[in-house]
Amino acid sequence: MTMELPEARTILDNADCLHPEAEVLAALDQMGEQMCKALAHTNPVVYTVLNGGLIVAGHLLPRLKFPLEMAYLHATRYRNETSGGELDWKVKPREDLRGRTVVIVDDILDEGHTLAAIVEYCKQQGASAVHVAVLIDKKHDRKAVGIKADFVGMEVEDRFLFGCGMDYQGYWRNTLAVYAVKGL
Numbered sequence: 579m580t581m582e583l584p585e586a587r588t589i590l591d592n593a594d595c596l597h598p599e600a601e602v603l604a605a606l607d608q609m610g611e612q613m614c615k616a617l618a619h620t621n622p623v624v625y626t627v628l629n630g631g632l633i634v635a636g637h638l639l640p641r642l643k644f645p646l647e648m649a650y651l652h653a654t655r656y657r658n659e660t661s662g663g664e665l666d667w668k669v670k671p672r673e674d675l676r677g678r679t680v681v682i683v684d685d686i687l688d689e690g691h692t693l694a695a696i697v698e699y700c701k702q703q704g705a706s707a708v709h710v711a712v713l714i715d716k717k718h719d720r721k722a723v724g725i726k727a728d729f730v731g732m733e734v735e736d737r738f739l740f741g742c743g744m745d746y747q748g749y750w751r752n753t754l755a756v757y758a759v760k761g762l
C-alpha cells in the first residue's frame with residue numbers, strides 16, 4: 579500500500595518517540611550479552627522473522643560473538659492493519675531442525691500468536707530447544723497461552739508501534755528509534 583509522501587512524513591512528525599536510537603542500541607547490547615552467555619555453546623540456527631525482524635536481527639546478530647547459522651522464515655498476520663488476523667505462513671523454515679537449538683529473532687511479541695505458531699512449528703520439526711528473542715515485549719494481558727520470550731530488549735506500553743522493523747501501513751520500518759502512532 580503506497581502512501582503519499584506528505585502523509586508518510588506527517589505520521590512520523592506527529593508520532594510519539596517512545597525509545598530513541600540510543601535506548602534501542604543499549605537494549606540490543608544487553609540482549610546480545612545475555613544471549614552470548616546462554617547460547618554460545620549451542621551451535622544454534624538463528625531465524626529472522628520477516629519482515630519485521632530484519633532490522634533487529636541486523637543489529638543483534640553481530641553482537642552474538644559465537645558460531646551460529648543464519649536463516650529466515652516469513653510469517654505475517656497484521657497485513658497493514660493495526661490488529662492481527664490469521665497467521666499467513668509465506669516461507670516456513672527449510673533447514674533440518676532435528677536435534678538443533680533454534681533461536682527466533684523478531685521485532686515484537688505483542689499478542690504472541692505469531693511466535694507461538696513459529697515455536698510450535700520448530701518443535702514439530704524436531705528442534706531440541708527453541709529460544710525467542712524480541713526487541714519489544716508489549717505490556718498487556720492479551721498474550722496467547724504459553725508464549726514467553728527468553729530474551730527481551732524492552733517492555734513497551736500498549737500502543738500501536740512503528741520503527742525498528744515495525745511498520746505503519748508499510749512505512750517507517752527503516753528507523754532505529756521506536757515510535758507510537760499518534761492517537762493509537
Ligand SMILES: O=P(O)(O)OC[C@H]1O[C@H](OP(=O)(O)OP(=O)(O)O)[C@H](O)[C@@H]1O
Binds near residue numbers: 744
Ligand atoms: O505477537 P503478535 O500479535 O502475533 O504480533 C507480532 C508479529 O506482528 C508483526 O508482524 P506482522 O504480522 O505485522 O508482519 P510483518 O513482520 O511483515 O510486518 C511482528 O513482526 C511480529 O512478527
Ligand SMILES: Nc1nc2[nH]cnc2c(=O)[nH]1
Binds near residue numbers: 656689737739740746
Ligand atoms: N507495526 C506493528 N506491528 C505489530 N505487530 C504486533 N504489534 C505491532 C505493533 O504495535 N506495531
